[in-house]
Amino acid sequence: MVENFSEWFHDILEEANITDSRYPIKGMAVWMPYGFQIRKYTTNLIKEVYDRDHEEVLFPLLVPETELAKEGLHVKGFEDEVYWVTHGGKTQLNEKLALRPTSETSIYPMYSLWIRSHIDLPLKYYQIVNTFRYETKHTRPLIRVREITTFKEAHTAHASKEEADIQVQEHIENYKEIFDTLGIPYTLTKRPEWDKFPGADYTMAFDAIMPDGKTLQIGTIHNLGQTFAKTFDITFEDKDGEHKLVYQTCAGLSDRVIASAIGIHGDEKGLRLPPEISPKQITIIPILFKKGKEEVLAKCEELKKEFESAGLRVNIDDRDIRPGKKFYDWELKGTPIKLELGPRDLENNKTIAMRRDKLEKIELDLNENLVGNVISLIDELNENLAESAKEFHKDHIKFASDIDEVKELIEAGNVVAVNWCGDTACGQKIEEITGYSVLGIYEELEGKSKKCIISDEDAKYVALIAKTY
Amino acid sequence: MVENFSEWFHDILEEANITDSRYPIKGMAVWMPYGFQIRKYTTNLIKEVYDRDHEEVLFPLLVPETELAKEGLHVKGFEDEVYWVTHGGKTQLNEKLALRPTSETSIYPMYSLWIRSHIDLPLKYYQIVNTFRYETKHTRPLIRVREITTFKEAHTAHASKEEADIQVQEHIENYKEIFDTLGIPYTLTKRPEWDKFPGADYTMAFDAIMPDGKTLQIGTIHNLGQTFAKTFDITFEDKDGEHKLVYQTCAGLSDRVIASAIGIHGDEKGLRLPPEISPKQITIIPILFKKGKEEVLAKCEELKKEFESAGLRVNIDDRDIRPGKKFYDWELKGTPIKLELGPRDLENNKTIAMRRDKLEKIELDLNENLVGNVISLIDELNENLAESAKEFHKDHIKFASDIDEVKELIEAGNVVAVNWCGDTACGQKIEEITGYSVLGIYEELEGKSKKCIISDEDAKYVALIAKTY
Numbered sequence: 042m043v044e045n046f047s048e049w050f051h052d053i054l055e056e057a058n059i060t061d062s063r064y065p066i067k068g069m070a071v072w073m074p075y076g077f078q079i080r081k082y083t084t085n086l087i088k089e090v091y092d093r094d095h096e097e098v099l100f101p102l103l104v105p106e107t108e109l110a111k112e113g114l115h116v117k118g119f120e121d122e123v124y125w126v127t128h129g130g131k132t133q134l135n136e137k138l139a140l141r142p143t144s145e146t147s148i149y150p151m152y153s154l155w156i157r158s159h160i161d162l163p164l165k166y167y168q169i170v171n172t173f174r175y176e177t178k179h180t181r182p183l184i185r186v187r188e189i190t191t192f193k194e195a196h197t198a199h200a201s202k203e204e205a206d207i208q209v210q211e212h213i214e215n216y217k218e219i220f221d222t223l224g225i226p227y228t229l230t231k232r233p234e235w236d237k238f239p240g241a242d243y244t245m246a247f248d249a250i251m252p253d254g255k256t257l258q259i260g261t262i263h264n265l266g267q268t269f270a271k272t273f274d275i276t277f278e279d280k281d282g283e284h285k286l287v288y289q290t291c292a293g294l295s296d297r298v299i300a301s302a303i304g305i306h307g308d309e310k311g312l313r314l315p316p317e318i319s320p321k322q323i324t325i326i327p328i329l330f331k332k333g334k335e336e337v338l339a340k341c342e343e344l345k346k347e348f349e350s351a352g353l354r355v356n357i358d359d360r361d362i363r364p365g366k367k368f369y370d371w372e373l374k375g376t377p378i379k380l381e382l383g384p385r386d387l388e389n390n391k392t393i394a395m396r397r398d399k400l401e402k403i404e405l406d407l408n409e410n411l412v413g414n415v416i417s418l419i420d421e422l423n424e425n426l427a428e429s430a431k432e433f434h435k436d437h438i439k440f441a442s443d444i445d446e447v448k449e450l451i452e453a454g455n456v457v458a459v460n461w462c463g464d465t466a467c468g469q470k471i472e473e474i475t476g477y478s479v480l481g482i483y484e485e486l487e488g489k490s491k492k493c494i495i496s497d498e499d500a501k502y503v504a505l506i507a508k509t510y
Numbered sequence: 511m512v513e514n515f516s517e518w519f520h521d522i523l524e525e526a527n528i529t530d531s532r533y534p535i536k537g538m539a540v541w542m543p544y545g546f547q548i549r550k551y552t553t554n555l556i557k558e559v560y561d562r563d564h565e566e567v568l569f570p571l572l573v574p575e576t577e578l579a580k581e582g583l584h585v586k587g588f589e590d591e592v593y594w595v596t597h598g599g600k601t602q603l604n605e606k607l608a609l610r611p612t613s614e615t616s617i618y619p620m621y622s623l624w625i626r627s628h629i630d631l632p633l634k635y636y637q638i639v640n641t642f643r644y645e646t647k648h649t650r651p652l653i654r655v656r657e658i659t660t661f662k663e664a665h666t667a668h669a670s671k672e673e674a675d676i677q678v679q680e681h682i683e684n685y686k687e688i689f690d691t692l693g694i695p696y697t698l699t700k701r702p703e704w705d706k707f708p709g710a711d712y713t714m715a716f717d718a719i720m721p722d723g724k725t726l727q728i729g730t731i732h733n734l735g736q737t738f739a740k741t742f743d744i745t746f747e748d749k750d751g752e753h754k755l756v757y758q759t760c761a762g763l764s765d766r767v768i769a770s771a772i773g774i775h776g777d778e779k780g781l782r783l784p785p786e787i788s789p790k791q792i793t794i795i796p797i798l799f800k801k802g803k804e805e806v807l808a809k810c811e812e813l814k815k816e817f818e819s820a821g822l823r824v825n826i827d828d829r830d831i832r833p834g835k836k837f838y839d840w841e842l843k844g845t846p847i848k849l850e851l852g853p854r855d856l857e858n859n860k861t862i863a864m865r866r867d868k869l870e871k872i873e874l875d876l877n878e879n880l881v882g883n884v885i886s887l888i889d890e891l892n893e894n895l896a897e898s899a900k901e902f903h904k905d906h907i908k909f910a911s912d913i914d915e916v917k918e919l920i921e922a923g924n925v926v927a928v929n930w931c932g933d934t935a936c937g938q939k940i941e942e943i944t945g946y947s948v949l950g951i952y953e954e955l956e957g958k959s960k961k962c963i964i965s966d967e968d969a970k971y972v973a974l975i976a977k978t979y
Contacts, residue, residue, distance in 0.1 A: 069570035089528050101538035121599040127642030130590040175598030
């Protein structure tokens, strides 16, 4: 894990060609070519998971004010951060149009048209879109932005409460799979009442612990109950001929998935990208002298093709610069495996591999299961990244039994677990005294006789307290 | 080609589950699941072409008013149709922000930062984004919209005029490849001075002739010269140490590519999708009776896997409805090949294939090169769609030697070619008299002694005149 995460993160985004923040609007950055590739493979991973049983659709960006305002609780949660379009050309519009801060109010009026009968249910759609928040806090690329460029949001409708509850579990399993693939450890909590999604019955949230001990919310899942169904009149005719309101869920992932993958795995030399989202999984670096140059390059091309037919993404860095500079660059950019090949290696039928996580040199035989051996190295790196991250994660969740300790532990870079009775008053008191946030319920404490950290009541839960991004 | 194209197009979008226009903002529609898949494969095709030598990036949606206003000619071309964001929450913004109508003014200030030296050139980036136009004319899904959901725009910068000219040719070749793959015939013209892209030296445009004889602009390429380089101060240090302005090009494709593929190939029974962008290339329809049901379904699954390993997209329609309804549905949705398989077919080791273009039944042997034979049918269909479209296209470009004939021919559903001296006055007179548009220069007429259709001057060009979408 890197020291001084904030500065490191700022620098790596620029140095590794991920984003450029010099765009003339605060909180809106340009995705640069290398960053765009990371974003692409991350998006592909998420699509793959959702395509299994959701259909992809695309809704317009703009939401009429009347629709946005229909759900009272919901609009209250967003009204301070909505961007408004008021003019088309020089004409003032009859009605203000919001840049979607999230898409419930653009999607659900259409659900009301589409859903007629129980045979239309469950309805499971998702979309990947840009969404907007007029952030007044300090912005930070990928973490706190005014344009979320890649919001992946799923919206489902069901005939019964039970099916909606099961769907929430399925969203959870999907998100676990995505985070596990990227080796991102998480806490899963049920957000406290005062911090749930505006309009939801309850919110489940995934948070990652960043190197500075602050948590980053990387995914949320909301059981919407029938709140929006009532507001937008989403009903269906059931098998029994009765007209009933649907039950709904929604779930969202943002660019923060990438922020956490970058932040959690990176080291002082730069990125250490999980192979799944690394633009290249293997970078071949030819060591070129005048003599034998053609042969070395030809062999590199041959290897590239071999790796590619095994489904790997490979590049050859044949720039006319010192090999040392190339090693430096690809360590910065976090390619999982570098392969070095010079004329003497070629003579001896070998190549030197270097795993980005360990930076040890490993000699591989060119003629002996090279592809298989490199795939093993990639797999080992993948596991090692995940393991190291998990270790850091586990080491940074600490239990506190009194409220002073909570503050101390958080200030020392930890997330803190406490016993909690579950009362909002106690929960908000924790936030008031410590100045930090209750992430939510981490575990149930059924049958164990523990006391709440604030009141004298029996504790029902272990809650997590954290300094959040 | 369909009769009454306008009505047909309106209906097919809804019936084939492509878009839903009931979204509560005029000119902004929802991409439905089937339409989204068509959009995805079309986008993939374009990405594949551009990924060869462009890098993909992503710029923010919003453009500060000061940047948009910098290039005078450019802003004049767009000021009547820009959507403006004026408020964030309840706060009036210090500066109005435009929803990009196109991205020159968001991209080029960054090019000015990125380009330093001749080694940074050529710079070739592209992005796929949503763009916005406050259309006051009658809107129509995919054709005239207020949110273009998938604008694919390439922006290049070069060290010399020659390189920019070559790039224009490369854009043209790329677009030809894309349209050819989809069997979309086009006219390529140089737009007249009064209709070129605001700020460009010149504009090359691709137009398709729709079934009603109106042309649809489906792709444009602009040689920007040094106009924007001057405005945004995009300079580089050349090999000779001198600081010079870059030369630029840009090129764009919108959702209209899909509109033309749908419109040009469709028939009275529905879509006839080019295989490249058809969500499924083969739909297998099992004919099920109680007896032998399991065996038939098992064989269908086996065939599906076989086709899929050959890289084809396949579905099995095992819905519990009459086969006739399934045939109707997939004809409407335009799957290139339907395969029918019942218990007797299975006994006889055969399957009945139907090509969507010809709707003839073809018996195929299950054990004799089935995959190869189906691929041949797909290829033949692809060629036939392209050929039929090309024939219609050629039949609908007519030459007129006097101005009354121009009007008559256009009203009869044609695009009209005329000899033109090239003077703006004459060009605009053609538009004035006929009420139709000069698409632009279609051919040069070097050395041929023809007279301009308006003046007594020698004609330099064949120009095309059309009723446009």
